[in-house]
Amino acid sequence: MKATTHTEVYRRYTGTLRPPRWSFLPLAANGIRVALKSRWPLLLYAPATIATVIFAFVVYAKFSLEQGVTPSALGGGDAPNPGVAMVGSMASRMIEVRDTILGATFALGFFSVLLVAWYGAGLVCEDRRLGAHLLYFSRPLSLANYVIGKLFVVGAFVLASVLVPGLVICTVAVFSSPDWSFLREQGQVIVHVLLYSLVHTFVLSSLVLAISTISSRRIFALIGTVGFFLFTQVVGMMIAFLQKDGRWMTLGPLANLRRVAADLFGVERIPGFRLNWPAELSWWALAATLVACWVLIVVRVRRMESLA
Amino acid sequence: MLLLLRTSALLFRTHLARLAWSRRTLVCALLAALGPLVAFLIAAASRKTNASEIAVHVGYLLQLQVIVPVLALVAGSAAVAEEVEDRTITFLFSRPLPRASVLLGRWSAILVFLTVLLAASTWLLLAAAGRAKGPPLDDGIREPLLAAVLAGGAVYSALFAVLGVFVRSPVIVGLGYAFAIEGFLANMPAGTQSLTIQYYLRSMIAGLGSSQWSAVEGFASTSFEPLPRALTTLSIVLVAALALGAWRITRREFVLSS
Amino acid sequence: MTVLVEARDLSRYYGPVVGLNDLTLALDEGVTGLLGPNGAGKSTFLKLVAGEIRPSRGSLRVLGYAPFANREYFRRVGFCPQQDALYGEMTGLEFVVFLLRLSGHGKSDARRLAQRAIERVRLEEAMDRRTRGYSKGMRQRIRLAQAIAHEPRFLIVDEPMTGLDPLARREMSALFAELAAEGVSILISSHILHEVEGLTRNVVLLHRGRLLAQGPVPEIRKLLSRHPRKVEIGARDARSLAAALLGLDHVLSVRLAPGGDSVQLETRDLDRFWSELPRIAATARAGIHTLDSSDANLEAVFDYLVV
Numbered sequence: 001m002k003a004t005t006h007t008e009v010y011r012r013y014t015g016t017l018r019p020p021r022w023s024f025l026p027l028a029a030n031g032i033r034v035a036l037k038s039r040w041p042l043l044l045y046a047p048a049t050i051a052t053v054i055f056a057f058v059v060y061a062k063f064s065l066e067q068g069v070t071p072s073a074l075g076g077g078d079a080p081n082p083g084v085a086m087v088g089s090m091a092s093r094m095i096e097v098r099d100t101i102l103g104a105t106f107a108l109g110f111f112s113v114l115l116v117a118w119y120g121a122g123l124v125c126e127d128r129r130l131g132a133h134l135l136y137f138s139r140p141l142s143l144a145n146y147v148i149g150k151l152f153v154v155g156a157f158v159l160a161s162v163l164v165p166g167l168v169i170c171t172v173a174v175f176s177s178p179d180w181s182f183l184r185e186q187g188q189v190i191v192h193v194l195l196y197s198l199v200h201t202f203v204l205s206s207l208v209l210a211i212s213t214i215s216s217r218r219i220f221a222l223i224g225t226v227g228f229f230l231f232t233q234v235v236g237m238m239i240a241f242l243q244k245d246g247r248w249m250t251l252g253p254l255a256n257l258r259r260v261a262a263d264l265f266g267v268e269r270i271p272g273f274r275l276n277w278p279a280e281l282s283w284w285a286l287a288a289t290l291v292a293c294w295v296l297i298v299v300r301v302r303r304m305e306s307l308a
Numbered sequence: 309m310l311l312l313l314r315t316s317a318l319l320f321r322t323h324l325a326r327l328a329w330s331r332r333t334l335v336c337a338l339l340a341a342l343g344p345l346v347a348f349l350i351a352a353a354s355r356k357t358n359a360s361e362i363a364v365h366v367g368y369l370l371q372l373q374v375i376v377p378v379l380a381l382v383a384g385s386a387a388v389a390e391e392v393e394d395r396t397i398t399f400l401f402s403r404p405l406p407r408a409s410v411l412l413g414r415w416s417a418i419l420v421f422l423t424v425l426l427a428a429s430t431w432l433l434l435a436a437a438g439r440a441k442g443p444p445l446d447d448g449i450r451e452p453l454l455a456a457v458l459a460g461g462a463v464y465s466a467l468f469a470v471l472g473v474f475v476r477s478p479v480i481v482g483l484g485y486a487f488a489i490e491g492f493l494a495n496m497p498a499g500t501q502s503l504t505i506q507y508y509l510r511s512m513i514a515g516l517g518s519s520q521w522s523a524v525e526g527f528a529s530t531s532f533e534p535l536p537r538a539l540t541t542l543s544i545v546l547v548a549a550l551a552l553g554a555w556r557i558t559r560r561e562f563v564l565s566s
Numbered sequence: 567m568t569v570l571v572e573a574r575d576l577s578r579y580y581g582p583v584v585g586l587n588d589l590t591l592a593l594d595e596g597v598t599g600l601l602g603p604n605g606a607g608k609s610t611f612l613k614l615v616a617g618e619i620r621p622s623r624g625s626l627r628v629l630g631y632a633p634f635a636n637r638e639y640f641r642r643v644g645f646c647p648q649q650d651a652l653y654g655e656m657t658g659l660e661f662v663v664f665l666l667r668l669s670g671h672g673k674s675d676a677r678r679l680a681q682r683a684i685e686r687v688r689l690e691e692a693m694d695r696r697t698r699g700y701s702k703g704m705r706q707r708i709r710l711a712q713a714i715a716h717e718p719r720f721l722i723v724d725e726p727m728t729g730l731d732p733l734a735r736r737e738m739s740a741l742f743a744e745l746a747a748e749g750v751s752i753l754i755s756s757h758i759l760h761e762v763e764g765l766t767r768n769v770v771l772l773h774r775g776r777l778l779a780q781g782p783v784p785e786i787r788k789l790l791s792r793h794p795r796k797v798e799i800g801a802r803d804a805r806s807l808a809a810a811l812l813g814l815d816h817v818l819s820v821r822l823a824p825g826g827d828s829v830q831l832e833t834r835d836l837d838r839f840w841s842e843l844p845r846i847a848a849t850a851r852a853g854i855h856t857l858d859s860s861d862a863n864l865e866a867v868f869d870y871l872v873v
Binding site (some may be wrong): 114117118220223226227230231235238241243244 | 492
């Protein structure tokens, strides 16, 4: 058989290739769908769920006490539950709803790190290891869309762990406060919950993505993420204690997030947590961390893009 | 038994040689350098803190509580899980060897590797802390810290090595255990501490150490186990973990993807 | 002939996935090809035979042993797995020596055996290089070397030809033939049918975890009575031969090739056809010069059974 060629049908493309504007959305949606396929990691939400229930009840109890219900009678019925009575007495000592929300956020800080490590560690390094980036970047997908898509995946899981508890507690406060007093007098707390959740999510997600870009395997990124938060936290705490200078706490992003949260909510003291350094320092430390993270992400992902 | 020892020795030698080439070793060396580095920076930068304060704080809070479990996790989890992940375990398990020797031989190599690394790291940490002002560090700081760190390396690495026999991702489960269980419970008040390895390592420090360890927050107010009891508990955990791992590895099938 | 492998109601499940289902067979000594499309259960069967995994149900005896974690059995068996895994930091020679020493051989003995095995797989020039730098073919050969180094009685080889170039495949086939001639029984899985056919007539056909057929290929073909047999006859006067063949009641179709120099026909009774062909050819004076029953090969049998 005689061979033929068909070069005459090919013409050089002279138009402009314009990547779709929202092309990060399918990437993010697919990432979330894939992450949700394994059910066991969702257990990491168990502490957040338990804490939300407890703290929501504390808020409910606080408003009930303000309306004259005795701590022992909170559970309702003839035989008061001792556990409920205990929460009631806790609530009687609780001053503001925002303190409750901050308490819940601080208590869940470490679980946020576990969540961000689990869902974010493999996002970039596994793409590189498995060669998936070759497929992504052979599509009209820009670097920005790729990174935003990945950020949305991890961000969705972190946001759920910090925003939902805050909003649930606020909702309970709105409906259990007499004459909507919570909404009228402390409505800004809801805005603060929203703002803080976004800051918390953005910082943690950026950090894990940066660590993922420099790791060769998911497992290393996972250890790196948990190790980084733990190491910086312990070192910061230790030096602050040795130097008797709270400013050293700014070495740890988790401590900075706590300080920033307290600043956003306008709180100076939370029992069980040290906040003895200026909030501005923590804002600056977080900003510096974010700049470092994003420089790293852009440089590393650009290299992936050029290799693709 | 003789066959077990012979094949364990062969696997020990081979794994030790492999560790020398591994990138994991580099990661471990970097991790081990963190304690001395922090001690050096504090000693160099601070005029308020004396040598013993730096040594006990960096040794107790960073070296013992963070570096030892993480190093043991990185090195220990590789004992069996690395063979499964690399799918080379087929070659070992299609040989007429006692399967337990894979765990015991490779863990022994990891133990030697960790002992050298942790001893060097702790010695450097103490040397770095000793550069600060104040009286030189005494044996009441040096020996208990070294003993607790080495014991921690042995027990944690055995636990994480055995974890690799039971679960597919020992690093993930190990991370959860080391920080969510050990890190959390060891710093809770009252009896829950006694459920952690960390508590018995701290008990070793309390039993062997001088009063300078009381400078660590919460140390003086904790009631630790007497030294013989702490050592016995750690030994039982170590032996029981290895025995359980040896029992499991002889029965478990490792389904590898093609 | 001694029975080498005996499986009775053998099943293996991976959670809800069925790897092998209710397999009952007996394999004799010699070379046996294990065939089937991807996902047929070949690797599962080999892993069971190699003692890597346990049956979920049923029983399996190989050389009279239950294979899983059986040290006595492993002394007599060599396994060359499919997965492309090696200890990258070891040289080829170190790798084989290491595994021989784990099998209980002394240092010098292990070295001697390893060198001999490496020579047999024709890798002696690269044996002092780290396996990390080996090509795919070299990796396959060193895996085979470790499987044959301790001179096993039974060799289990999973997809040995995958990824090899034609020359390497030929060498590999020659080595298997050599081993078989030395009396080593071989169970070899593949989906490259003609290469298995070159090694053995005995095959086991698996499909979706079940046994589809077992035995010599021509005998299996004979059993497939619902498929008419195809025969191609080259003849000087193909047209008159075609006309004569149409008169036979077991001949179902006759087709003249486009060039007019051969006849392709389908018959439902090949034995009768062969006995009647000389008479027909003589009557028609067709001048037959070639005869070919092309669908008796493994490929055709495989197609009839699986597709």
